[in-house]
Amino acid sequence: MVIRDFDEFCRDITDIYESTLPNTEGQVASYIPQLARVNPDQFAVSLCTVDGQRLSLGDSKADFSVQSTCKPINYSLALQLHGEHVVHRHVGREPSGRGFNELTLNHDGRPHNPMINAGAIMCCSLLKREGEVNVADRFDLVMDTWRRLGGGTKVKFNNSVYLSERTTADRNFALGYFMREKQAFPASTDLLETLEFYFQCCSIEVHAEQMAAVAATLANGGICPISGERVFETKTVQHCLSLMYSCGMYDYSGEFAFTIGLPAKSGVAGALMIVVPNVMGICTWSPRLDKLGNSVRGIEFCRRLVATFNFHNYDTL
Ligand code: GLN
Incomplete structure (x- = not known):
C-alpha cells in the first residue's frame, strides 16, 4: 500500500x-x-x-x-500521435509568464507552451494524422481518452457551455489568426474547425x-x-x-x-x-x-x- x-x-x-x-x-x-x-x-x-x-x-x-484541464490531456494525445519532435516544432515548452489567453507568441512565432490557450489550440490542430478529415472521430478519441484515464466511467459534454464558448471567443480567434499569420500550424489546418474543436474539448x-x-x-x-x-x-x-x-x-x-x-x-x-x-x-x-x-x-x-x-x-x- x-x-x-x-x-x-x-x-x-x-x-x-x-x-x-x-x-x-x-x-x-x-x-x-x-x-x-x-x-x-x-x-x-x-x-x-x-x-x-x-x-x-x-x-x-x-x-x-x-x-483548461483539457490542455494536458490534448498535449499528451498529440505526443502519442506524433512524438515530441513533431509536436514541439509547433509549440514551445517555456513558461510564458503571461496570462493564459494573452495575445503573445515566442520569438519563433509559436505558442510558448501547451498549457496556455494558444498552445492548446495548436495541440488541437495536431490531434489528427496526415490526410485525416473526420473531426467527429477526433472528438470521440478525446472523449474516450478521458473515459479511460478516469477508470472507465462515461464522461459528458455540455453543449450550452460549448455554444457560449464559441460566441465569446474573440480572443481565441485572434490567437488562431495570429498563429496562422506566423504559419505556425501544420499544413492543411482548418482554423475554424480547430477552434471549434478546442471549445468542444473545454466543454467536456x-x-x-x-x-x-x-x-x-x-x-x-x-x-x-x-x-x-x-x-x-x-x-x-x-x-x-x-x-x-x-x-x-x-x-x-x-x-x-x-x-x-x-x-x-x-x-x-x-x-x-x-x-x-x-x-x-x-x-x-x-x-x-x-x-x-x-x-x-x-x-x-x-x-x-x-x-x-x-x-x-x-x-x-
Ligand atoms: N474556455 C476557456 C478559454 O479558452 C478556457 C480557459 C481556462 O480554463 N483558463 O478561454
Missing part, C-alpha cells in the same frame, strides 16, 4: 477540507452565463492513490466543464471523482489504477507532468512550483488537477477564482496539503 494508514490519512485530508471550506474569497468566472450561474459554494475534494484507494468529500459527484464535463482518477493515471505513469489499462506511454506522461509543473497554473505557475512543488493544472470552472507522482492524483473543485484564474479553495487546499505531508517535490531532501 502506498499510503500505509489510509484511515488516518483520510482523517487528515478531511480536516484540511473542513479548514478550507469557510474560505469564500474570489469570484466565479463570468465570461459565459453557464459558468456565472453555478452555485459558488460547492467544494469537492477527491483523491485516488496509484494502488486504487479512494476518498471523496463534498460535491464530488457534481459535474463541471474541464476547461466530469466530476471530481473522475478527475482524481485521471490525475492518478498520470501519477502512475500512464496506467490507470482503477482499470489497470495503459492509456499513455510513460515518456508522454513525463513530458506532460514537466510542463504542468512549470506552466500549469497560469501566471502563478512559478509561485505554485516554489510553494507547492507539484505538477497541477487549473481550469476556469474551478477545477484543479494535482499529481503526486508515484503516490496519487487529487482533484479539487470549487468555482470561486482568484485574479489569475485559479480556484481560491484549490490553492488553499494545496498549501495545507504540503504543510501537513511531505509531498513537495523537494521535501525528501
Whole structure:
C-alpha cells in the first residue's frame, strides 16, 4: 500500500477540507452565463492513490466543464500521435509568464507552451494524422481518452457551455489568426474547425471523482489504477507532468512550483488537477477564482496539503 494508514490519512485530508471550506474569497468566472450561474459554494475534494484507494468529500459527484484541464490531456494525445519532435516544432515548452489567453507568441512565432490557450489550440490542430478529415472521430478519441484515464466511467459534454464558448471567443480567434499569420500550424489546418474543436474539448464535463482518477493515471505513469489499462506511454506522461509543473497554473505557475512543488493544472470552472507522482492524483473543485484564474479553495487546499505531508517535490531532501 502506498499510503500505509489510509484511515488516518483520510482523517487528515478531511480536516484540511473542513479548514478550507469557510474560505469564500474570489469570484466565479463570468465570461459565459453557464459558468456565472453555478452555485459558488460547492467544494469537492477527491483523491485516488496509484494502488486504487479512494476518498471523496463534498460535491464530488457534481459535474463541471474541464476547461483548461483539457490542455494536458490534448498535449499528451498529440505526443502519442506524433512524438515530441513533431509536436514541439509547433509549440514551445517555456513558461510564458503571461496570462493564459494573452495575445503573445515566442520569438519563433509559436505558442510558448501547451498549457496556455494558444498552445492548446495548436495541440488541437495536431490531434489528427496526415490526410485525416473526420473531426467527429477526433472528438470521440478525446472523449474516450478521458473515459479511460478516469477508470472507465462515461464522461459528458455540455453543449450550452460549448455554444457560449464559441460566441465569446474573440480572443481565441485572434490567437488562431495570429498563429496562422506566423504559419505556425501544420499544413492543411482548418482554423475554424480547430477552434471549434478546442471549445468542444473545454466543454467536456466530469466530476471530481473522475478527475482524481485521471490525475492518478498520470501519477502512475500512464496506467490507470482503477482499470489497470495503459492509456499513455510513460515518456508522454513525463513530458506532460514537466510542463504542468512549470506552466500549469497560469501566471502563478512559478509561485505554485516554489510553494507547492507539484505538477497541477487549473481550469476556469474551478477545477484543479494535482499529481503526486508515484503516490496519487487529487482533484479539487470549487468555482470561486482568484485574479489569475485559479480556484481560491484549490490553492488553499494545496498549501495545507504540503504543510501537513511531505509531498513537495523537494521535501525528501
Ligand atoms: N474556455 C476557456 C478559454 O479558452 C478556457 C480557459 C481556462 O480554463 N483558463 O478561454
